[in-house]
Amino acid sequence: AQTVTQSQPEMSVQEAETVTLSCTYDTSESDYYLFWYKQPPSRQMILVIRQEAYKQQNATENRFSVNFQKAAKSFSLKISDSQLGDAAMYFCAYRTLASKLTFGTGTRLQVTL
Amino acid sequence: SAVISQKPSRDICQRGTSLTIQCQVDSQVTMMFWYRQQPGQSLTLIATANQGSEATYESGFVIDKFPISRPNLTFSTLTVSNMSPEDSSIYLCSVVGDRTDTQYFGPGTRLTVL
Numbered sequence: 001a002q003t004v005t006q007s008q009p010e011m012s013v014q015e016a017e018t019v020t021l022s023c024t025y026d027t028s029e030s031d032y033y034l035f036w037y038k039q040p041p042s043r044q045m046i047l048v049i050r051q052e053a054y055k056q057q058n059a060t061e062n063r064f065s066v067n068f069q070k071a072a073k074s075f076s077l078k079i080s081d082s083q084l085g086d087a088a089m090y091f092c093a094y095r096t097l098a099s100k101l102t103f104g105t106g107t108r109l110q111v112t113l
Numbered sequence: 114s115a116v117i118s119q120k121p122s123r124d125i126c127q128r129g130t131s132l133t134i135q136c137q138v139d140s141q142v143t144m145m146f147w148y149r150q151q152p153g154q155s156l157t158l159i160a161t162a163n164q165g166s167e168a169t170y171e172s173g174f175v176i177d178k179f180p181i182s183r184p185n186l187t188f189s190t191l192t193v194s195n196m197s198p199e200d201s202s203i204y205l206c207s208v209v210g211d212r213t214d215t216q217y218f219g220p221g222t223r224l225t226v227l
Contacts, residue, residue: 033214043203045156045218047114052214091155100146101207101216103155 002027004094006104013082014112020067021077021107023092029053032096034068034075039106040088048090051075079109087111115140115210117219125225126196133192134222136206141186144209146216147179149202156205162189196226 003026013019025034036048051059051068058066063083067076079086092104116139126132136145145162160168160181168181183189193200206219 035215037218043150043205043221043223045205045207045221047215047217050215095214095216097214100158100161105155 002029002094002099002102004092004102004104006092006107008107009105010108010110012110012112013079013086015082015084017082018078018080019082019109021079021090021092021109023075023077023104025073025075025092025094025102027073027094029096032094034066035093035095035101036064036066036075036077037091037093037103038086038088039091040085045091049077082111084111084113114215115142115208115217117206117208117217119206119219119222121222122220123223123225125227128197128226130196131192131194132196132224133190134204134206134224136189136191136219138187138208140210142208142210143186145183145189146207147181147189147191148205148207148218150205150221151202159191159204162191193224196224198226200224201226 005024032053034051038046038048049061063080065078089106091106095101118137120135147159148156150156158171159174160170162168162181162183164183180192203221205221207216
């Protein structure tokens with residue numbers, strides 16, 4: 001069974017600084033998709049970024065980028081120029097087209113002035 | 114991406130009663146899901162809502178407790194039956210959009226059972 005592990009229950013970053021959230025996963029599949037979702041206190045789950053496993057190039061969305069290491073089964077999220085609005089729970093998730101979305105346990109990100 | 118709405122956004126209910134949560138999507142989607150998120154926890158899949166047939170439930174969830182309807186490709190309901198305080202959670206509807214590898218989520222329903 002696929003598992004997703006987020007080893008950092010909480011992280012803190014100063015405004016305008018950079019922070020990296022870690023995620024590892026376990027799978028025997030070669031074709032799959034990885035996601036980072038953000039859940040602010042409003043509880044809305046917002047898609048931050050997605051990565052196809054067959055793509056070697058790391059995905060980037062504005063201030064958000066990933067470091068995808070397929071051999072190491074690692075999928076970290078880097079947030080640059082952190083803003084107060086980035087404070088939220090961040091969930092790493094995995095799925096194949098045939099499987100259900102599997103979530104990690106989440107990392108709570110605090111942004112300080 | 115799909116635009117998903119849920120009703121109600123929150124409710125406080127007495128134990129032993131039932132609550133029906135509605136999920137409306139702005140476009141036709143094949144796959145719809147219902148999740149539960151207990152306080153401070155990650156998301157747990159309750160069931161996949163299938164259009165025109167019974168929902169497919171995950172281990173630990175049963176139809177008598179969480180009946181689901183999916184009358185068409187844009188709408189689904191989840192009922193939480195015979196509620197107890199342990200059912201206090203956020204319930205989220207989710208769909209697979211036009212990019213079939215990506216799931217999008219509704220705003221959630223915060224349920225408190227007293």
